[in-house]
Amino acid sequence: MAKQRAVTDILRQYHPVPDRFDELGSLGSGPKPHWRPLLQQLNLESVAGLNLRAQAVSSAIAEDGVTYNVYEDPRGDTRPWEVDLLPLVLGADEWQWLSKAVAQRAELLDSVLGDLYGDQALLKEGLMPPALVYGQAGFQWPCQGIQPVSGRFLHLYAVDLARAPDGGWWVMADRTQAPSGAGYALQNRLVISRAFPAPFHNLPVTNLAEFFQGFQNSLASMSPARNETALCVLLTPGRFNETYFEHVFLARYLGLPLVEGQDLTVRDDTVYLKTLQGLRRVHAIYRRLDDGFCDPLELRADSVLGIPGLLGAVRAGKVLMANALGSGVLESAALFGFLPEISKKLLGSPLAMPSVASWWCGEKPALDYVIEHLDELVIKPAFASMRMEPVFGYQMKGAERTALIKKMNAHPHAFVGQELVHLSQAPVWKGDQNQPLATRSIGLRLFAAATPSGWRVMPGGLTRVAMDEGVEVISMQRGGLSKDTWVQSRYTAPSKSLIKKRLQVSDLLDGERDTPSRVGENLFWMGRHSERAEGTARLLRAAFNRLSGHDQASEEALLGLQQAAEQFGTLPEPEKDVVPEPLPEALLRAVSDQESPGSIASIIQALLFNASQVRDRLSTDNWHTLNRVGKSLSPAPATPEQSIRALNLVLLDCISLAGFAMDDITRDASWVFLVIGRRLERLANLCTLICVPLFSDRFSRNAMLEWLLEVANSEVTYRTRYRRTPELLGVLHTIVIDASNPHSVMFQLRQLQKDLPEMGQKTGQLFSPDLNDSLRRLQGLDLHPFERKHPDQACEALAELLCDIRSEAYRVSDEIQRQCFIHTRYSDRPVKAD
Numbered sequence: 001m002a003k004q005r006a007v008t009d010i011l012r013q014y015h016p017v018p019d020r021f022d023e024l025g026s027l028g029s030g031p032k033p034h035w036r037p038l039l040q041q042l043n044l045e046s047v048a049g050l051n052l053r054a055q056a057v058s059s060a061i062a063e064d065g066v067t068y069n070v071y072e073d074p075r076g077d078t079r080p081w082e083v084d085l086l087p088l089v090l091g092a093d094e095w096q097w098l099s100k101a102v103a104q105r106a107e108l109l110d111s112v113l114g115d116l117y118g119d120q121a122l123l124k125e126g127l128m129p130p131a132l133v134y135g136q137a138g139f140q141w142p143c144q145g146i147q148p149v150s151g152r153f154l155h156l157y158a159v160d161l162a163r164a165p166d167g168g169w170w171v172m173a174d175r176t177q178a179p180s181g182a183g184y185a186l187q188n189r190l191v192i193s194r195a196f197p198a199p200f201h202n203l204p205v206t207n208l209a210e211f212f213q214g215f216q217n218s219l220a221s222m223s224p225a226r227n228e229t230a231l232c233v234l235l236t237p238g239r240f241n242e243t244y245f246e247h248v249f250l251a252r253y254l255g256l257p258l259v260e261g262q263d264l265t266v267r268d269d270t271v272y273l274k275t276l277q278g279l280r281r282v283h284a285i286y287r288r289l290d291d292g293f294c295d296p297l298e299l300r301a302d303s304v305l306g307i308p309g310l311l312g313a314v315r316a317g318k319v320l321m322a323n324a325l326g327s328g329v330l331e332s333a334a335l336f337g338f339l340p341e342i343s344k345k346l347l348g349s350p351l352a353m354p355s356v357a358s359w360w361c362g363e364k365p366a367l368d369y370v371i372e373h374l375d376e377l378v379i380k381p382a383f384a385s386m387r388m389e390p391v392f393g394y395q396m397k398g399a400e401r402t403a404l405i406k407k408m409n410a411h412p413h414a415f416v417g418q419e420l421v422h423l424s425q426a427p428v429w430k431g432d433q434n435q436p437l438a439t440r441s442i443g444l445r446l447f448a449a450a451t452p453s454g455w456r457v458m459p460g461g462l463t464r465v466a467m468d469e470g471v472e473v474i475s476m477q478r479g480g481l482s483k484d485t486w487v488q489s490r491y492t493a494p495s496k497s498l499i500k501k502r503l504q505v506s507d508l509l510d511g512e513r514d515t516p517s518r519v520g521e522n523l524f525w526m527g528r529h530s531e532r533a534e535g536t537a538r539l540l541r542a543a544f545n546r547l548s549g550h551d552q553a554s555e556e557a558l559l560g561l562q563q564a565a566e567q568f569g570t571l572p573e574p575e576k577d578v579v580p581e582p583l584p585e586a587l588l589r590a591v592s593d594q595e596s597p598g599s600i601a602s603i604i605q606a607l608l609f610n611a612s613q614v615r616d617r618l619s620t621d622n623w624h625t626l627n628r629v630g631k632s633l634s635p636a637p638a639t640p641e642q643s644i645r646a647l648n649l650v651l652l653d654c655i656s657l658a659g660f661a662m663d664d665i666t667r668d669a670s671w672v673f674l675v676i677g678r679r680l681e682r683l684a685n686l687c688t689l690i691c692v693p694l695f696s697d698r699f700s701r702n703a704m705l706e707w708l709l710e711v712a713n714s715e716v717t718y719r720t721r722y723r724r725t726p727e728l729l730g731v732l733h734t735i736v737i738d739a740s741n742p743h744s745v746m747f748q749l750r751q752l753q754k755d756l757p758e759m760g761q762k763t764g765q766l767f768s769p770d771l772n773d774s775l776r777r778l779q780g781l782d783l784h785p786f787e788r789k790h791p792d793q794a795c796e797a798l799a800e801l802l803c804d805i806r807s808e809a810y811r812v813s814d815e816i817q818r819q820c821f822i823h824t825r826y827s828d829r830p831v832k833a834d
Contacts, residue, residue: 004152009532011616013436014437016425020424021166021167022642023088023089027812034091034092038545040199041198044468047431054431057192058080058197060078061080064732065615067079067244068245070209074564081184081245082481083188083482084429084465086426087463088485088486090486091486092489092490095487100352102159102448103455103506105157105352105699106450107161108346110177112799113346117145117324117792124265127338127341129334129362132334132382132413135240135383136382136383137289138383139329140325140329142298146311146325147643148318149314150222150318152324154176154323154324154451155286155320155450156182157321157445159175159445159566161446162356162418162443163423171336171354171419174335176331177290177323177327178272181447182250183253184246184462184482185208185458186212186249186253188482189208192482198516204489206460206488208458211457214449215451215456219729221452222452223284223319229281230282230284231281231283232257232310233256233273233282233287234251234254234257234285234286235259235260235286235288236259236260239612239613240337248615252616257516258516259514259518261306261307263405263517269309269315269318270295270313270319275516275517276520276673276762276820279431282317284320285320285321287322287741291326293305294306295307297310299311304409316733332383332384333358333416334416335383336355336356336418337359337360339355339742340354356421358418359377359418360416361382362412363413374401374506377417379391379408379415380415380417380418381414381416382414383414391404393420414534416779421473423442423749425442426442426463426483428483428520438469439469440469441465441474442461442465442466443485459487460486462482463485465482465483466481483690491725502671515669519617519670520715520821521820522610522611523617524676524817524821525610527661527678527722528603528680528813530658530661531651532656532685533600535681536590536600536603537546537600538651539565539568539570540590540600541648542581542652543561544644546558546561547587548761554705557706561711565590571587572586587643588637588638588643591633591636591646592634592637593636600647604630617670619665620814625657626657629657632645632649632650656679669763673759673820676816680809680812680813682743683752683805683806684810688801690798690799695796698790701795708726708735711733714741717736718730721734729786732786735781736781745778746778749805750775752771763820777804
């Protein structure tokens with residue numbers, strides 16, 4: 001077997017473009033010194049060995065469930081995040097200058113926001129055109145005159161950088177509204193540092209924990225908590241946002257409750273979190289929701305994501321917003337040309353790091369220059385709210401060029417011309433034997449956090465990589481890669497974490513107090529849907545197994561299964577004067593048709609929706625199982641045999657989820673809702689199933705007993721105890737009365753009688769479920785009438801009792817939702833503040 005090509009040879013295959021700045025430094029006298037520890041590691045391995053490391057990185061991303069959601073992406077709405085094996089390495093000296101420049105820019109932009117929403121001296125003195133502020137949607141008029149409770153408008157700032165041809169740095173964009181990427185940068189660090197532990201420690205690389213710790217502490221210290229324990233939350237638009245994984249990841253890492261707009265309410269200009277224990281005051285909100293969507297009362301009336309009255313609470317100084325509402329006004333490339341003079345005015349010093357040369361076409365000389373030099377520029381929208389892709393002037397020819405110039409003349413304020421920047425390049429791992437390394441354009445996003453002692457810049461960042469060689473536009477939405485960013489430290493720093501070294505009493509007391517009601521509600525329905533999926537899968541599998549029977553008993557059994565499926569809502573109930581769909585086709589549709597409300601596919605879809613809302617509460621293994629459940633239904637099974645195989649896989653996943661529910665989730669208040677949801681659903685399903693044979697004639701009833709045991713998952717229990725074919729008395733005892741059988745009606749009632757008071761105790765509810773009557777009636781059931789040859793009357797009486805118990809189960813479900821998940825009046829729940 002031929003020896004694998006060594007990486008020393010691989011580096012010779014790296015061919016950077018000569019007219020671009022090369023991050024590795026291979027175009028000069030050799031690789032830069034701070035790259036050498038990494039290169040030494042590469043020199044020790046083969047292509048195959050490094051491919052194994054790359055595969056480990058991909059596997060880690062998949063196992064952690066790291067996604068970047070792209071709307072209408074052919075790979076699905078949860079596209080895996082992509083990380084290149086090779087990091088970008090920055091030297092200590094370069095980083096020292098870079099971090100100071102980023103901190104200065106963050107301070108400048110914070111001051112600009114203070115002026116724009118305050119005295120507006122910049123507008124009065126002509127340092128900024130009024131049309132640049134008032135002419136865009138980013139300026140929030142209702143925020144005028146509001147002073148943040150912390151004195152700062154920006155708390156987390158991000159900036160996109162690119163290299164100049166001489167190796168200097170240019171600012172390409174400012175992110176001041178709800179900057180994304182810090183969580184992805186941290187996730188990249190976790191997987192790449194494990195892939196290259198030796199060079200990571202030998203460089204050494206500066207850790208990121210202190211940055212996040214500073215941001216975490218600043219939220220609490222700058223909030224209006226006074227003598228209270230500050231409650232800080234992370235506000236997300238929800239699971240459909242493209243960076244939702246990051247919201248979940250950061251909330252977990254920073255120890256913040258992850259909330260949506262519906263989890264918060266404003267009363268007396270004070271923000272409260274709707275928790276399972278009642279309303280709890282919120283002192284700080286780290287938002288990942290754009291300005292306009294935050295308050296439908298004063299900002300965007302069509303927003304269903306925000307909190308009515310939030311701006312009033314901010315105005316009253318009762319909550320810290322990070323970042324301040326209205327900060328999106330600075331996310332305009334049109335500002336770049338005015339910042340140098342503004343910096344001299346507000347900071348008394350020039351900008352340390354320049355912006356890429358930009359001309360706002362709202363000024364006539366700038367418009368004329370942009371049109372005259374169109375081939376040398378990139379035309380961009382002036383404001384972030386505009387839906388327009390960047391246009392490279394040299395690519396515009398003929399009619400397209402004429403049309404663009406016409407638009408610019410008609411609406412000059414909407415356009416910005418920027419100098420065409422040839423991005424720097426860095427190696428990415430391709431893994432081919434003949435060409436293991438490829439060249440890609442990169443951009444760097446850095447982050448700065450405001451702390452009481454000043455700005456702290458993350459020693460690293462998110463390196464974004466162009467999708468293909470020669471591509472100039474970097475966009476994660478278009479499928480770009482990312483890199484970890486290593487900053488060389490001047491000394492070996494000890495490993496740090498945000499986990500406290502010592503617990504305090506308040507930590508122990510607060511453990512269950514910040515669970516949003518939405519979390520409990522989604523866990524409750526997650527429990528119900530997972531149990532419903534399991535029960536429906538067993539029902540359909542039993543029906544498919546009996547499709548081929550031709551004797552009368554098989555037909556009666558199949559008819560009973562069909563009736564049960566109709567009552568489950570899995571099959572549509574027959575309509576008068578409408579020819580029903582053949583049963584085999586209807587059963588196939590009930591497996592994989594997402595448009596059928598009671599199908600397995602639609603139930604799993606609902607289950608995954610609920611699970612996605614509580615992702616921060618689920619372990620990696622639990623989430624992995626959830627991602628797998630239902631995959632066997634695609635492509636849709638086309639035959640009964642294929643359906644049975646698919647349903648077997650669904651059942652295995654459902655059984656795994658049941659195990660996670662009982663043994664994987666911390667038994668706090670939210671866990672109780674998950675378990676109660678499962679028990680209520682199983683109780684209702686059992687009652688529905690058992691009533692089908694009970695309401696049938698004697699011959700049909702006896703033909704249904706076998707599948708009743710099978711679908712109720714009690715077949716083994718019955719045969720172990722009675723060692724005979726199913727008989728009515730034994731079957732009813734097993735799945736109705738037997739309190740030791742976890743799939744019996746009695747077992748569910750007894751467990752609910754324990755779980756419901758526990759739920760009330762953990763949540764502080766006055767909940768008093770009335771299941772005692774159902775339990776008492778069932779305990780008093782006399783089975784002797786079922787010994788008779790014709791027990792029809794006894795069967796009908798038991799069926800009516802089970803129907804009553806099912807109704808009670810649904811009533812309890814409704815009562816839980818009313819008391820625990822809805823906060824509508826002051827008198828409903830106590831208002832708590834620390």
